[in-house]
Amino acid sequence: MTDQIINxxxxxxxxxxxxxxxxxxxxxxxxxxxxxxxxxxxxIEKEFRKQLKSYDFKKYxxxxxxxxxxxxxIVPMWAYMLITSYLKNFTQKIYFGSKESVFKILFINNITxxxxxxxxxxxxxxxxxxxxxxxxxxxxxxISKQLKPYVFSLMxxxxxxxxxxxxxxx
Numbered sequence: 001m002t003d004q005i006i007n008x009x010x011x012x013x014x015x016x017x018x019x020x021x022x023x024x025x026x027x028x029x030x031x032x033x034x035x036x037x038x039x040x041x042x043x044i045e046k047e048f049r050k051q052l053k054s055y056d057f058k059k060y061x062x063x064x065x066x067x068x069x070x071x072x073x074i075v076p077m078w079a080y081m082l083i084t085s086y087l088k089n090f091t092q093k094i095y096f097g098s099k100e101s102v103f104k105i106l107f108i109n110n111i112t113x114x115x116x117x118x119x120x121x122x123x124x125x126x127x128x129x130x131x132x133x134x135x136x137x138x139x140x141x142x143i144s145k146q147l148k149p150y151v152f153s154l155m156x157x158x159x160x161x162x163x164x165x166x167x168x169x170x
Contacts (some may be wrong), residue, residue, distance in 0.1 A: 003108050014159050015119065018127045019143060022114070024106035026064045028099050031083065033069040041073050052082060057090050064093040066102040104138070111142045116150040125155040125162050 036051045038044050065087055069075050080096065087094050095102040126143055140156070147154055148166055155162035 002028065013123055014155075014162075015122050015124045016127060016159065017124055017147075018130070019111070019120045019139055020127075020130045020133045022160045023108065023133050024064070024103055024111040025119070026093070026106070028064045028066055028102050028106075029060055031065050031067045031077065031087070032100050033067070033075050033083070034071055034073065037069075037073055037075075040071065043073070043075055043079055048079065049061070049082070052086055055086070063091055064106065065091055065095070066099045066122075067094060067096055068098050078160050101154055107139060111139060111146060113148050114143070116146045117149055121152045121168075122150075123153045123155070124151045125157060125159060128152055128157045130132065 033043075034040050036043075036048055036055075038047060066089070067080060067083055082092050095105055097105065124147055126140065126147075144154065144165065151166070152168050153164065153165055154166040157163050
């Protein structure tokens with residue numbers, strides 16, 4: 001009698017998807033409007049325009065930029081448009097929000113851009129554990145939306161302890 005070890009997971013045809021593979025890789029720099037406000041509180045149009053005109057935007061070249069105001073100052077919408085008009089000369093990736101919120105936007109965009117058809121009629125497990133990137137419910141919602149129309153089955157976890165989420169019964 002030969003005791004041969006058989007890798008049942010490898011033979012099962014399961015595809016494991018790690019959401020951290022879709023985390024944004026590009027560097028995100030912040031542009032805080034507070035630095036262009038009088039006493040860090042009030043936007044004075046003439047001064048604001050002057051400061052933006054003389055500001056060196058080169059550090060944003062080919063970077064992803066998170067534009068926000070770190071205090072509760074009232075910033076008119078045109079100010080964000082003006083900032084964008086300057087930034088647009090150096091980068092295409094300009095978003096409103098903190099560095100963390102822009103990271104999340106990019107993360108969800110990456111998941112949304114997954115071609116679900118490559119998983120057509122496949123058994124897919126979305127990993128439940130990640131390394132050092134926090135995976136939040138919105139990411140799992142997005143991957144479920146992307147994969148459900150295509151997969152034979154969708155699971156959460158690891159091959160040894162997967163939680164069934166969806167199974168195509170057609």
